[in-house]
Amino acid sequence: MKRTFLNIKTFAAIILTAGLMTACSSEDDTVVTPEPDTEEPETEDSEEPRWITVAAAKMGDNPGDGNGGTLIYSVTSDDAKDPTVSIAPFENGFIAPSNRTARLQSSEDGNTIFNISYAGDTGGNYTKYTVEGGQIFTPSGSEVSIAPYVGTAPRWIKLFDGDQTGAAVYVNTENEFDENDTYTRTEATIGVVTLDLVNSSIKEFQEHSVALSAEEEANGYYISRIDMPTLNQAGDKLYIGARLSKVDPATAESASDYEILGSKTIILDYPSLLNPSVITSTLGHGNTNGYRSINSFEYNGSVYQANQSDPEGSYILKIGADNEYDDTYDFNLDDALGIEGAYILAWRPAANGKAVLAYRHDGSAEGVAGAQGFFAMVDLNAKTAVKIDAIPYDPDFYLFQYQGFVVDGTEIYVTQGAVGENGNIYVVETETGEVTKGAKLVNVAGSHFIGVF
Numbered sequence: 001m002k003r004t005f006l007n008i009k010t011f012a013a014i015i016l017t018a019g020l021m022t023a024c025s026s027e028d029d030t031v032v033t034p035e036p037d038t039e040e041p042e043t044e045d046s047e048e049p050r051w052i053t054v055a056a057a058k059m060g061d062n063p064g065d066g067n068g069g070t071l072i073y074s075v076t077s078d079d080a081k082d083p084t085v086s087i088a089p090f091e092n093g094f095i096a097p098s099n100r101t102a103r104l105q106s107s108e109d110g111n112t113i114f115n116i117s118y119a120g121d122t123g124g125n126y127t128k129y130t131v132e133g134g135q136i137f138t139p140s141g142s143e144v145s146i147a148p149y150v151g152t153a154p155r156w157i158k159l160f161d162g163d164q165t166g167a168a169v170y171v172n173t174e175n176e177f178d179e180n181d182t183y184t185r186t187e188a189t190i191g192v193v194t195l196d197l198v199n200s201s202i203k204e205f206q207e208h209s210v211a212l213s214a215e216e217e218a219n220g221y222y223i224s225r226i227d228m229p230t231l232n233q234a235g236d237k238l239y240i241g242a243r244l245s246k247v248d249p250a251t252a253e254s255a256s257d258y259e260i261l262g263s264k265t266i267i268l269d270y271p272s273l274l275n276p277s278v279i280t281s282t283l284g285h286g287n288t289n290g291y292r293s294i295n296s297f298e299y300n301g302s303v304y305q306a307n308q309s310d311p312e313g314s315y316i317l318k319i320g321a322d323n324e325y326d327d328t329y330d331f332n333l334d335d336a337l338g339i340e341g342a343y344i345l346a347w348r349p350a351a352n353g354k355a356v357l358a359y360r361h362d363g364s365a366e367g368v369a370g371a372q373g374f375f376a377m378v379d380l381n382a383k384t385a386v387k388i389d390a391i392p393y394d395p396d397f398y399l400f401q402y403q404g405f406v407v408d409g410t411e412i413y414v415t416q417g418a419v420g421e422n423g424n425i426y427v428v429e430t431e432t433g434e435v436t437k438g439a440k441l442v443n444v445a446g447s448h449f450i451g452v453f
Contacts, residue, residue, distance in 0.1 A: 004022060047074035050110040050411055051131040052406055052425070055452040056089040057101050057444030064369030064398045064419040066448065070094055070102035072113065076410060080425050080452075081438045087425075088442035094135045097122055101292075104403060105158035105166070106453035113137060113453060114166065114197060116146065116156050125153025128165070144200045149193040155227040157294060158197065165203065167229040169240055171210075173222055175252050177322040183252040186222035190266065192229070192240070192273050206273035210266055212244075218220040220247040221261060227289040228347050230296040230303055231270060237323055238273065239303055240266040241288035241295055260285045264314075265308045267323055281325040284317045286310035292403045292450070293346030299353055302326070304380055306344040306357075313342035314359070316380065329383075333359060336385035337376060345373055346451075348405035348412060353380040354430035356388070356412045358399045366432075367395035368419050369448075375414065375426075378435060390435035391426050394418040404451030417441050423449060 010440050034060035041303040048384030053074040060067025071093030072124020079085045096102040096113075099120025106113050113129045124147025129137035146154055146168050156168035171190045178184050189209050193205040212221055224245035242264045246255040265288055268274065286309040288295065296305035296319075303319040318326040333342035341362030349355035361371035374393055378385040396418035406413035411433045442451055 007171070035362050037330070038400040042362040049078045050408055051075070051133065052077050052110065053082040053106060053113060053131060054087055054089055054415065054425070054441065055096075055102075055104055055404060055443075055450045055453060056093060056443075057401060057448055057450045058090065060100070060446075060447065063446035064396075064401075064448055066401050066450065068447070069095060069100070070098055070104070070315055070450070072104070072137065072453075073135055074133055074137075075439065076133075077413075079439060081427055081436055082415060083424065083437055083439065085439040086442055087439050090444045090447060091226075092135050092440070094137045097125065097127060098263070099123060101401065101450065103154070103156060103292075104374075104453055106216060106404070106406075106441060107163045110406065111453070112140070112163070114158060116154055116166075116168070119153045124150070124154055125145060125385075126200065128197065128200065129172055141198075143198045144195070144202065145204070146193055146195060150191055151164050151207050156195075157229055159231045160298060161231055163197060167238065168195065169195050169226050171223055171226045171228060173224060175247065177252075183220070183247070183249050185211075185217040186220070186247060188223040190223070190226055190240070190276070192238070192268065192275070194271065194273065204271060206268075206272050208268075208276045210276050210278060212264075212278065216261065218249065218250045220255060223244070223264075223266070225287075225289050226266065227291075228295040230298065230305075232303060232319075232323070233298050233301050233321065236270055238268045238270040239296065239319060240268070240306065241290055242266055242278075243287035243289045260309065260311055261435040263288050263303070263310075263317060263325075265319065265325075266415060279319070279323070279325055281307075281317055281327060283325070283330060283364045284310055284314070284315035286314075288317070291345070292401050293405075294348065294356075297349055299349055299351075299380060304349070306347055308343055313340065313361070314344040316344075316378070331380075331383040333357075333363075333376075333385060336378070336383065337361075340362065343373075346405070347378070348407060350407050350410050350412055350430045352410055352430060354378070354403060354410075355380065356428050357385065358414075360399070365395035367397070369398040370400065373399045375416075375428075377428060377430065386433070388428065388435060390437075391416050394421070396421065398448045401448075402451050404453045406452045413438075413452045415441060417443055417449050419448045420445045425452065
């Protein structure tokens with residue numbers, strides 16, 4: 001017989017769609033929209049500035065919780081690099097629809113913002129906006145709700161397929177017992193939905209029971225959280241990061257002190273989302289689901305994935321074109337940076353294989369929102385990491401909820417600003433390591449910046 005541990009959701013069999021969205025509102029309609037500098041004529045070698053959208057999370061009940069909603073404001077990349085420019089999204093920004101922190105993504109060229117509301121009455125609603133500059137984000141297309149498939153607080157991501165597809169996931173669990181009421185295993189049921197970002201429609205939905213090995217399940221291990229779907233280079237497999245938890249088989253109660261198993265990833269056929277399987281790293285241990293920021297990326301034919309809560313400090317792991325972990329690729333952040341207890345909070349590589357990475361470690365000071373971190377530049381090919389000293393550290397600099405980096409060629413844009421304090425945009429040229437201090441970010445009490453898009 002079965003005893004319910006966490007109730008499995010009931011899924012609707014219909015797609016919820018809405019009509020064209022109404023025009024957006026803003027808090028200050030007098031803000032002048034920034035325009036690209038047109039004093040100098042364009043040449044064939046010059047590139048037009050792209051939009052850089054700053055995302056800011058407002059405080060709810062506690063400093064740094066980000067539960068008061070999300071505001072966004074866009075400037076050109078030229079203005080983003082200009083330290084004389086001030087950006088005040090909390091005063092002038094567009095309110096991204098969401099009960100709590102919005103889950104944002106942007107198009108590769110920065111001209112479109114994709115949003116899925118998180119929690120509340122509008123949770124699970126997908127909306128799309130054309131970036132016009134400043135606080136002007138014009139609704140584009142129609143809304144669609146993915147709540148019937150993955151609930152009102154979905155974990156979703158935009159696949160790197162030319163801004164065509166989004167993917168959202170969930171997992172529910174249920175403890176199982178035999179006829180003697182003895183615990184046998186925990187069943188993990190995952191759901192995956194793909195979303196047509198162009199036409200605002202559901203593409204595919206599948207639900208699967210995903211098992212670990214018989215030995216692992218007998219010892220009480222199960223998949224408790226999943227996130228960050230990533231498409232492989234061939235476009236025929238979807239990798240989903242996973243977190244493992246454990247119960248005590250003798251009592252079926254949650255365990256807190258236990259052996260951390262090898263990092264795992266769920267693989268599905270794509271685009272069908274069928275034939276689930278699980279692969280395991282023998283090198284890295286801990287979770288691969290990440291948190292708010294994209295946790296794995298395709299580069300040069302392989303997928304590179306960060307892990308968290310590894311007893312040896314975070315690794316960047318490699319999944320080869322054969323859809324298996326390449327355990328000859330040994331890239332440990334503790335070793336590379338000469339620290340202990342490294343924890344990758346967020347990261348993003350450019351096309352050259354060099355990345356900017358946000359991390360904390362055992363030496364991080366305890367700030368208003370917990371022990372937070374630093375930025376480093378890493379090289380996936382050389383397996384090296386160097387702390388970026390040009391970006392200032394503050395114990396109250398909150399990176400755990402960080403969501404967005406902008407990659408523009410070999411440049412990577414980030415935000416830095418402690419909770420409740422002003423900060424700046426910084427631009428890292430990954431080829432040279434040069435760091436440019438850019439526009440000032442104007443903050444308000446208890447709030448923080450969660451990245452750029």
